[in-house]
Amino acid sequence: MKMKAEIIAVGTELLLGQIANGNARYLSEKLAELGIDVYWHATVGDNAVRLTEALKTALARVDLVVLCGGLGPTMDDLTKETVADVLGLPLEADQEWENHLQQFFSSLGRYMTENNRKQALVPRGAKILLNEHGTAPGLWLEHGQQLLVLLPGPPRELEPMFTQEVAPRLAEYAGSEPIISRVLRVAGLGESTMEDVIADIVTTQTNPTIAPLAHYTEVHLRLTAKSGSREEAEKMLDGLEERIRERLGTAIFGRDEESLAEAVAKILLGKKLTLAVAESCTGGLLSTMLTSVPGSSAYFLQGLVTYSNRAKMDLLGIKPALLREHGAVSAEVAKAMAENVRRRAASDLSLAISGVAGPDGGTEEKPVGLVYIALATPQKLDCRKLTFLGTRESIRERAAVTALNLLRLYLVS
């Protein structure tokens, strides 16, 4: 029989509207993938009385209660204490976790404050869920026929903890018909364009299902299959993936968590090619993406953030005349940047970006969002003129991602 779940988010900042309840969204999606029905979301502040009421209400109507937030070291963090109180369980120090914390703080050359010691206290019978990104552990607590899972509030801590520590245990605990999903990641195609290409598949598919989701600079296609066995479900996904790849081809750059930078890295490593980068408006973002991949030193030789014209001249030897004649934001300068950084770094390939990120500095002729991206290879020197909409931040991000994707398409073509 299917498990019913309630998600209780704890945090006054939610009730003050300072942040949206992204954890409830994330957890709901993940629980659905595990075949668990989420019937309720509740949010309370950092208040023991109301948390107690919410917890009692939840325990009266669902099998699984997931609490997020209120596990930190500070005085307003009450979740663990309230859960122990409602269930009538004593709090006991988890020696293993206390030692872990001791090491953590001494490794930082800090001493462990009392309120941090509090983090090693757990309700009797609770199992620790490791937190690789913070000091507050999560808790797995089976109580009679019910299950309580306590998770930290910060998404950076909650999300990896859920996928690594909670999801596998839950799948086993719930023993529900496995629902397996797989994400195909698409770059360089808009959501609507992509849907056009695969509309007939999307509409006729029932199991596995296909859910396209625009993810800012990418589109993700989530394929979800339900079946008696994981193997069976995987086979179903393989078949559907193959059909979709026939339509989208190289627009699909990766699967599941694979980032565009990782996809590019894999190809560069495979072909033993090296890369150098010169950036103006993106200010280092393209280099950051390229070096986000472990082992990137094997292919990434150097990156130059030539934000000023002075730097373009000094570091890249761009001719003042070229800058005067065409301006820093031009195909000519972008090409020269790519050509020169490739020669100076003695790399196989190079990318250069020059554009107007805004919000200021736009003109009639060169509006905010105008970006030139140049790619230099042993065979050729290409430049693309693009216009991106959005904030300074999104223009910079779209430009860097587009450059990465141009490189990828060159490498796979």
Add this chain to the structure above:
Amino acid sequence: MKMKAEIIAVGTELLLGQIANGNARYLSEKLAELGIDVYWHATVGDNAVRLTEALKTALARVDLVVLCGGLGPTMDDLTKETVADVLGLPLEADQEWENHLQQFFSSLGRYMTENNRKQALVPRGAKILLNEHGTAPGLWLEHGQQLLVLLPGPPRELEPMFTQEVAPRLAEYAGSEPIISRVLRVAGLGESTMEDVIADIVTTQTNPTIAPLAHYTEVHLRLTAKSGSREEAEKMLDGLEERIRERLGTAIFGRDEESLAEAVAKILLGKKLTLAVAESCTGGLLSTMLTSVPGSSAYFLQGLVTYSNRAKMDLLGIKPALLREHGAVSAEVAKAMAENVRRRAASDLSLAISGVAGPDGGTEEKPVGLVYIALATPQKLDCRKLTFLGTRESIRERAAVTALNLLRLYLVS
């Protein structure tokens, strides 16, 4: 006396995690501005039984219930019907709104379907709240000592309806005190350490209140004051801010939305100082942060991503002997990187980062997370040895943020 409120969001898409509950965030923020305390958020699917339970629970504990979603013309829209049912009120056609709808549809050259006629039905005694962006009206329903407000789900309908139709009525109805809050942003102190320093203030403060919130590389202190007038509330916040600043001093880098990079930018611009950067393990992230601020070309001269030893030698003139003797991850090399990039860029200041971001490449002597950050100024050349925990991504981010903060502390000291 202050009104207590609960927000009930209705919609299965929320429980499936397809969208986050942005309406609860928006409404909570607006209600707080009106001096209304939001004590609860609840979310239920399009299900009459559970919506009934949620509504009864809310009516048992708050003065104001705001429901959003489920007002549309389709069969799964049950909010209005459920409210009428729970309160024992008949649904009656609102002639005015029915005429309005007639006109609306004929203006579109469409005829009004039966399920649209359903939208003109309202619980007896309810007042229509105009919807300029859709066909579903909102409802204002005073029931004994309690108030229910029903709003449509789509934010583009809900938000203008709230500001134009609801807020003015509520201000009058509640006649309550405004709540104003302010965020102090702290860098370089852990949440627990910081709370130690201001524990006595945090515990003794009731109005204004203080809520510490860990934000990954920062800690935010939210001060919230309630008072008869905005001016008075602001004064209360000023007083408390002053007390906290006496304790935390320069650890506080900004207020509200100000980012660390913006804080640094402001000081650099004010002092007319220029900066150059050399990065190894952070791979361009520090440059990215520094150039994320509009107008950063005024102080940011150049950034060198010298990821390989080759690049450290070519671009920064680091002596091979120095790299051999101490290794790239060392105080000596970090200092040389800072010194050389400052000289070559002819900048006033420079930052250099060299470390082991991992997950590979760590050794007993130089473990993953070990980072050297050097700061070169006209007066001195400093280097800090730090150890960060976490993923490659978080080690890189913590290193870049720490470098920014070291620069800031130098500038304000």
